[in-house]
Amino acid sequence: xxxxxxxxxxxxxxxxxxxxxxxxxxxxxxxxxxxxxxxxxxxxxxxxxxxxxxxxxxxxxxxxxxxxxxxxxxxxxxxxxxxxxxxxxxxxxxxxxxxxxxxxxxxxxxxxxxxxxxxxxxxxxxxxxxxxxxxxxxxxxxxxxxxxxxxxxxxxxxxxxxxxxxxxxxxxxxxxxxxxxxxxxxxxxxxxxxxxxxxxxxxxxxxxxxxxxxxxxxxxxxxxxxxxxxxxxxxxxxxxxxxxxxxxxxxxxxxxxxxxxxxxxxxxxxxxxx
Ligand code: ATP
Numbered sequence: 208x209x210x211x212x213x214x215x216x217x218x219x220x221x222x223x224x225x226x227x228x229x230x231x232x233x234x235x236x237x238x239x240x241x242x243x244x245x246x247x248x249x250x251x252x253x254x255x256x257x258x259x260x261x262x263x264x265x266x267x268x269x270x271x272x273x274x275x276x277x278x279x280x281x282x283x284x285x286x287x288x289x290x291x292x293x294x295x296x297x298x299x300x301x302x303x304x305x306x307x308x309x310x311x312x313x314x315x316x317x318x319x320x321x322x323x324x325x326x327x328x329x330x331x332x333x334x335x336x337x338x339x340x341x342x343x344x345x346x347x348x349x350x351x352x353x354x355x356x357x358x359x360x361x362x363x364x365x366x367x368x369x370x371x372x373x374x375x376x377x378x379x380x381x382x383x384x385x386x387x388x389x390x391x392x393x394x395x396x397x398x399x400x401x402x403x404x405x406x407x408x409x410x411x412x413x414x415x416x417x418x419x420x421x422x423x424x425x426x427x428x429x430x431x432x433x434x435x436x437x438x439x440x441x442x443x444x445x446x447x448x449x450x451x452x453x454x455x456x457x458x459x460x461x462x463x464x465x466x467x468x469x470x471x472x473x474x475x476x477x478x479x480x481x
Contacts, residue, residue: 228403256362264396267436284315290333301349316366331372
């Protein structure tokens with residue numbers, strides 16, 4: 208129902224330049240997107256259309272951002288859903304929602320006069336995890352509907368439709384989803400390295416008053432293992448410390464406190480989920 212109500216306005220597009228690090232993922236993704244852009248040449252060579260790209264990697268590393276940037280890069284309409292929406296649905300509802308999602312993608316493209324549409328499905332494992340002997344009928348129907356829709360995508364239709372899905376747990380996916388002609392392009396989206404972390408911090412510092420002595424390189428050094436989402440939190444928490452102190456700038460000290468806070472929060476989450 209949410210998909211049906213969505214108004215045909217320009218999505219809040221962001222570009223690959225707004226994503227820190229992830230150079231390899233960006234490169235692989237733009238290469239794959241070329242298939243969408245160069246449709247005519249692809250068809251002449253008899254190459255089958257690319258229908259699905261799977262982004263895999265830990266939470267908060269920018270998979271959603273990459274999907275949105277892919278839409279901007281290819282001037283596509285963009286619709287999104289999360290696999291988690293489907294988990295508790297009654298029989299038939301999930302399949303209907305999938306059908307609606309594809310319909311919505313085509314309607315949005317027509318309204319915005321785009322000749323391609325990207326459907327983003329986050330947490331695809333919520334729909335396409337391994338099936339266990341047909342115990343979950345609803346689940347099967349949803350997955351089957353997704354497979355049917357994907358198989359129905361034509362290389363020469365307008366708009367062209369591409370599905371980008373994301374998961375933290377690729378090994379849980381049903382083999383039917385990863386077969387050739389379905390999600391057969393896999394792109395790994397890893398935790399950022401030091402350079403990537405500095406890049407991400409810089410992007411999130413754009414709208415913040417930074418003290419003159421601040422070294423983001425140092426922050427990057429001290430945040431080994433942090434995801435992009437956690438780095439965004441560090442910048443935000445540092446700004447909150449500044450606010451509390453009635454300071455007009457973020458300092459290295461606030462950033463150091465913020466790193467501790469985010470690290471601590473992470474540890475507490477882990478303890479409580481045990
Ligand atoms: P999940 O698997 O939990 O859905 P995700 O990989 O899709 O996570 P995003 O939703 O893309 O992660 O990222 C969450 C937020 O973290 C973004 O809105 C952004 O603020 C920040 N972020 C994550 N990765 C990056 C990045 N590479 N560059 C800049 N910001 C990032």
